Amino acid sequence: MRSFSLAACAATIVISSAMPSMAHVSLQQTQAAPGTYRAVIGIPHGCDGEPTTAVRVELPEGFVDAKPVPKSAWNIEIQQGDFARTYDVHGEKVSSGPVAITWSGGSLADEHYDEFTVRGTIAGVDQGQRLYFKTTQTCPSGKQEAWVEEPAEGQDPHALDYPAPFVTVAAAAAAEEHHYGAAEIAAGDVRIAEPWARAMLPGQPTGGAYMTIRNEGQEPDRLVGVTSTAAGKVEIHTMEMKGDVMEMRPVEGGLEIPAGGSVSLEPGGFHLMFFDVKTPFAEGAEVPVTLEFEKAGKVELSLPVLPASTGRGGGTHQH
Numbered sequence: 001m002r003s004f005s006l007a008a009c010a011a012t013i014v015i016s017s018a019m020p021s022m023a024h025v026s027l028q029q030t031q032a033a034p035g036t037y038r039a040v041i042g043i044p045h046g047c048d049g050e051p052t053t054a055v056r057v058e059l060p061e062g063f064v065d066a067k068p069v070p071k072s073a074w075n076i077e078i079q080q081g082d083f084a085r086t087y088d089v090h091g092e093k094v095s096s097g098p099v100a101i102t103w104s105g106g107s108l109a110d111e112h113y114d115e116f117t118v119r120g121t122i123a124g125v126d127q128g129q130r131l132y133f134k135t136t137q138t139c140p141s142g143k144q145e146a147w148v149e150e151p152a153e154g155q156d157p158h159a160l161d162y163p164a165p166f167v168t169v170a171a172a173a174a175a176e177e178h179h180y181g182a183a184e185i186a187a188g189d190v191r192i193a194e195p196w197a198r199a200m201l202p203g204q205p206t207g208g209a210y211m212t213i214r215n216e217g218q219e220p221d222r223l224v225g226v227t228s229t230a231a232g233k234v235e236i237h238t239m240e241m242k243g244d245v246m247e248m249r250p251v252e253g254g255l256e257i258p259a260g261g262s263v264s265l266e267p268g269g270f271h272l273m274f275f276d277v278k279t280p281f282a283e284g285a286e287v288p289v290t291l292e293f294e295k296a297g298k299v300e301l302s303l304p305v306l307p308a309s310t311g312r313g314g315g316t317h318q319h
């Protein structure tokens with residue numbers, strides 16, 4: 001079985017376990033289309049051993065109509081304010097509303113993990129733009145952990161000590177496909193939704209692509225091969241932890257799509273990997289691929305290329 005060190009790979013992700021206590025506050029979903037979005041903020045630790053007794057989240061411009069999800073034993077304070085812009089939400093003009101949410105009165109032990117959720121609407125934001133949910137934890141001694149740093153233009157957010165968790169806004173078209181299924185690609189019992197490829201950085205030797213594959217049939221199917229005229233070779237990869245390093249390897253014998261189930265290819269997990277790429281994937285371009293399923297046969301589709309930053313950051317502590 002071959003395995004690749006991540007250094008040679010498109011989604012260069014090495015998990016540092018040298019400082020496990022420094023796991024970052026993160027958003028569960030790091031890519032979202034305009035429309036309803038649930039910002040689920042994971043708090044992985046307290047302040048140097050102290051429990052977290054308050055969590056304040058500043059809501060970004062472009063995230064409107066926000067409502068926090070109540071948590072038992074925690075009080076909620078919603079701070080209202082004026083937005084910098086006026087947003088069109090379901091045909092209504094909105095220029096003020098919740099701008100920050102604070103949960104307080106509870107106690108989240110340093111060794112525990114919990115999630116704080118705000119549901120709202122992403123509106124008036126361009127594709128590729130990042131919405132930062134600046135999050136501050138407060139502990140009984142008054143000590144704070146403030147996840148409020150935004151990277152400068154061109155700076156890698158992973159270089160920051162206390163990066164603000166963010167979601168990258170995806171194409172609205174993908175959202176419509178997702179909601180209405182109209183533009184879903186179907187072959188036999190297989191459905192492909194939200195396929196995309198990641199824009200390649202200069203000098204990057206390989207490309208990566210993602211999608212959700214659903215099987216509406218009574219029997220499992222299997223993605224057994226992938227080809228593309230844009231690359232010499234395409235492999236189906238999985239990622240797993242080897243000691244404290246995330247490694248990727250080809251999926252042996254194809255990727256099973258369970259009967260009535262679905263498999264998501266996403267950053268940090270299963271992905272398609274393109275070798276000998278002829279023209280580096282550039283944002284806005286399309287990458288043609290042919291997927292071959294054991295039962296459903298061949299499916300041809302075109303992957304829109306999204307910004308290199310899409311779907312990164314947040315999630316696990318990725319460096």
Ligand SMILES: [Cu+2]
Pocket residue numbers: 009010237248249271272273
């Ligand atoms: Cu790979």
